[in-house]
Amino acid sequence: MSNNSTKAADGKLLVLTPGMGAVATTFIAGVESIRKGLSKPIGSLTQMQTIRLGARSENRNPLIKDFLPLAELEDLTFGGWDVKPDNVYDACVHAKVLKPQDIEPIAEFLKTIEPMSAAFEQKYVKKLDGPNVKDFKTKKDLAEQLREDIRNRMKETGATRAVMVWCGSTEVYQSPSECHMSIEAFEKGLEENDEAISPSQLYAYAAIMEGVPYANGAPNLSADNPALTQLAEEKGVPIAGKDFKTGQTLMKTILAPGFKTRMLGIQGWFSTNILGNRDGEVLDDPESFKSKEVTKSGVLDTILQPETYKDLYADLYHKVRINYYPPRGDEKEGWDNIDIFGWMSYPMQIKVDFLCRDSILAAPIVLDLALFLDLAKREGKAGVQEWLSFYFKSPQVEDGHVQEHDIFIQHFRLKNTLRVMGGEQPVTHLSENYDSYK
Numbered sequence: 001m002s003n004n005s006t007k008a009a010d011g012k013l014l015v016l017t018p019g020m021g022a023v024a025t026t027f028i029a030g031v032e033s034i035r036k037g038l039s040k041p042i043g044s045l046t047q048m049q050t051i052r053l054g055a056r057s058e059n060r061n062p063l064i065k066d067f068l069p070l071a072e073l074e075d076l077t078f079g080g081w082d083v084k085p086d087n088v089y090d091a092c093v094h095a096k097v098l099k100p101q102d103i104e105p106i107a108e109f110l111k112t113i114e115p116m117s118a119a120f121e122q123k124y125v126k127k128l129d130g131p132n133v134k135d136f137k138t139k140k141d142l143a144e145q146l147r148e149d150i151r152n153r154m155k156e157t158g159a160t161r162a163v164m165v166w167c168g169s170t171e172v173y174q175s176p177s178e179c180h181m182s183i184e185a186f187e188k189g190l191e192e193n194d195e196a197i198s199p200s201q202l203y204a205y206a207a208i209m210e211g212v213p214y215a216n217g218a219p220n221l222s223a224d225n226p227a228l229t230q231l232a233e234e235k236g237v238p239i240a241g242k243d244f245k246t247g248q249t250l251m252k253t254i255l256a257p258g259f260k261t262r263m264l265g266i267q268g269w270f271s272t273n274i275l276g277n278r279d280g281e282v283l284d285d286p287e288s289f290k291s292k293e294v295t296k297s298g299v300l301d302t303i304l305q306p307e308t309y310k311d312l313y314a315d316l317y318h319k320v321r322i323n324y325y326p327p328r329g330d331e332k333e334g335w336d337n338i339d340i341f342g343w344m345s346y347p348m349q350i351k352v353d354f355l356c357r358d359s360i361l362a363a364p365i366v367l368d369l370a371l372f373l374d375l376a377k378r379e380g381k382a383g384v385q386e387w388l389s390f391y392f393k394s395p396q397v398e399d400g401h402v403q404e405h406d407i408f409i410q411h412f413r414l415k416n417t418l419r420v421m422g423g424e425q426p427v428t429h430l431s432e433n434y435d436s437y438k
């Protein structure tokens with residue numbers, strides 16, 4: 001049923017994750033568990049969602065994976081890097097996301113995946129250290145070593161294609177500098193060990209140079225700069241980012257569009273979290289938290305448009321807090337207090353208490369991004385893939401474009417992009433009743 005021009009997903013797809021912590025290991029373990037028939041791919045659009053084609057009355061609703069030539073789970077193979085030397089089994093046990101009864105049946109498989117040594121410097125993630133780190137003289141060397149790792153891992157696994165999803169810790173906050181303005185400046189920066197080039201940017205550069213699509217699951221800059229975007233366009237490589245949309249921000253981008261469609265005002269939105277995993281520990285450093293704060297705080301403004309709806313949202317006070325609290329582990333708790341107002345400005349309150357499991361929400365995002373980016377590459381798409389905004393807290397957009405945070409609009413765009421890729425018309429929801437709108 002798919003577009004004939006899309007190259008088929010022949011052979012194995014290598015999914016590379018810089019960072020093999022809670023999210024990456026939950027993702028890998030989940031895929032293996034599903035392949036063995038022990039679990040279902042809950043939360044994954046590529047595996048579970050259908051796509052309506054044509055008018056509703058045509059009754060054509062295939063699964064997305066039957067409509068488009070996505071890689072099969074059976075054809076996925078894995079690789080990654082970490083500063084900790086633990087194999088995926090040990091890292092999975094350490095992360096304490098999954099229960100032993102879910103890990104043990106796939107233990108042998110998980111033990112076969114060892115992390116490659118990391119491109120890492122502690123100044124970019126203050127609260128992290130480990131022995132499994134590459135030596136280097138220049139950042140150019142480091143990028144070349146990563147490129148070689150990609151090629152070697154493809155050979156070892158017999159993969160014909162690869163994608164990379166950054167699942168590493170959140171690096172300290174950075175905005176683009178001089179060396180990010182063009183690929184020439186970036187490459188000069190690599191030779192000269194420019195401080196502004198962090199490890200996640202090296203992985204992104206290495207991936208793009210190897211023709212490997214790249215997604216950034218964390219809030220740090222990584223490929224979100226003119227140099228790497230330009231490189232991705234030139235090399236015909238799709239990229240996407242930033243920061244997986246899970247937990248509290250997922251709730252926020254579900255709820256806020258609802259209030260806005262009903263023209264309900266919001267006076268204040270206070271969000272606080274407790275979490276005790278390694279990610280929480282890293283975010284305990286103010287500079288890493290700053291990266292997260294920026295991606296978490298931006299969502300309400302673009303959804304609510306306070307400059308257009310002054311009476312409803314101009315005075316909205318939005319505050320986000322993340323608190324590292326070890327006893328909670330990966331079982332984060334996110335509280336939202338939302339002060340809304342209605343007719344004649346009468347106030348009301350909504351309290352949300354989300355007892356969430358961060359990595360359980362993030363794992364299917366890693367899977368979908370890997371499969372969709374691989375598809376996009378075979379479709380000949382290059383540069384920033386805005387249609388994947390659905391998966392991110394702070395979607396990377398093309399220069400001059402405005403981010404979209406409303407999850408329903410993001411979803412609409414994603415599905416219509418898939419329809420067009422498959423040679424179908426985008427859905428407008430007017431098709432059957434068009435005459436009544438004239």
Ligand SMILES: NC(=O)c1ccc[n+]([C@@H]2O[C@H](COP(=O)([O-])OP(=O)(O)OC[C@H]3O[C@@H](n4cnc5c(N)ncnc54)[C@H](O)[C@@H]3O)[C@@H](O)[C@H]2O)c1
Binds near residue numbers: 023024082118218219
């Ligand atoms: N869990 C979620 O739902 C969620 C949601 C949005 C974003 N994120 C982001 O995804 C990332 C991963 O989250 P997590 O919970 O798995 O964290 P984690 O701390 O369990 O895992 C991150 C891993 O990255 C490794 N690492 C750090 N820098 C590296 C480098 N330069 N090279 C190789 N490895 C490196 C660390 O050693 C660690 O094992 C974090 O940045 C987090 O903020 C997670």
